[in-house]
Amino acid sequence: MSRRPTILDVAAKAGVSKSTVSLVLQNSKQVKGETRDAVRAAMAEIGYVYNRAAAQMRSQSAGLVGLVINDLRNPFFTEFATVLQMTLAAKGYATVIANSDEDADLQAKLVGSMIEHGVSALVVSPAYGDGGAAFDQIERAGLPAIQVLRKTDARTGLFPFASFDYAAGSARATRHLMNQGAERIAFVGGVEGREITEERKSGYLAEMKRAGADPITFHGRSTRAFGVESAQSLIDAEADAAVCFNDLVALGLHAGFAKAGKTLGREFRIVGFDDIEDCALVWPQLSSVACDIDGFARATADRLLAWMQDGETPPPEHRAPVDLVARTSSTGRTQ
Structure with missing residues (x-):
């Protein structure tokens, strides 16, 4: 490679997203050990050198969280999305919100796009259908992700689930x-x-x-x-x-x-x-x-932030009272 290797080159070599490489460079607890090892091996192989000064300049901007909702036309889900976004904003995080419109294929595309654009975590109220494609992408990226209000992926150890009773x-x-x-x-x-x-x-x-x-x-x-x-x-x-x-x-x-x-x-x-x-x-x-739903959205934001910032994984399943x-x-x- 004649030019200087970039973080995108590392991501391509390791088979992960750009955001995952960034998390490894920050020594984040969010990335699994095997993923971290693969990223570091890719860095060594292509000769990538981390420019810490430039990274510190970039880090002055807010973090980014992805939120995918199955039906934003429903006021119940709209209120959840609004309160979650506002709670995260108060903590310095911007939220990218997308409506999957009960389409599992569209959901997978939205999740993939959010990962490519560098989200640090995701919250998904899943569409029904074959939702595995979306969550498989999240697993490969090594990002924290919470399923809310519906559970379509049984891997709650990886993707904790929170809803109501x-x-x-x-x-x-x-x-x-x-x-x-x-x-x-x-x-x-x-x-x-x-x-x-x-x-x-x-x-x-x-x-x-x-x-x-x-x-x-x-x-x-x-x-x-x-x-x-x-x-x-x-x-x-x-x-x-x-x-x-x-x-x-x-x-x-x-x-x-x-x-x-x-x-x-x-x-x-x-x-x-x-x-x-x-x-x-x-x-x-x-x-x-x-x-x-307001209290539930705030609690979801708090659990996600604790996971992102302190490595505190939420419980596999949580039910709020009604x-x-x-x-x-x-x-x-x-x-």
Whole structure:
């Protein structure tokens, strides 16, 4: 090589990203031993010399964190992304945010691009599908990465997972509806067979079994449109209440029953899931399982920073508690 070797040459020789080489040069604890050895061997082989003065000048800029979200159209995920970004910004880190739009192939491309552009860590709310390609890239780069809100990669020792106690949430919502006198309670929303759907439904199924009641399920995309469509199906099934996969489905049901002339909280009772802002703004107000997404986002940022800065790997799995906010749609009482 006639020219002076660069960090990109080292990365190509070692088969890693530029950011991984940078972390090795900084003696970061984030990089696995075998990856560090491969990078140092590549440096020796091509004759790379570290210019520490130049590196110190570059280090004056903020660090970079990648955030990939499965659906930024959903206010629940948008709020998480916003609070995480603001928390990291307060600590001197910039965040690159991308929407995978529930497309695992696009997710892999986004993760690869973020690694190429030098992110120091990633937070991923994964799309469903074959998500292994994205996480394999992260493993090769040796970067800290946390799965949030959904778990699609079982390697939680490498990619710790953090979410909410969804099963407890649907169980609590179901008991609440039973206490309000509901007898034919349905679970509405969520694509059947997906882990997140089964998890959010599991508490509902357990409570129905405990009460000796038959479950009623209507699965589909977790959108307002599906909720609107499901209203007539629930009327036809003679259901008198519903636990919804998320608040978007619940808000759709809210509109569907209004169109059908049914009084929420009396003729039909609804509990959503996530407690996004719209739940308290619609009329009648919508009951929902509350997930403290602001606190969860701040805690996620703190765990990531501890991992990046101090080498403190988060626990393989963490579940944040949930609460139930009972409003008119399930109680019939005005607020």
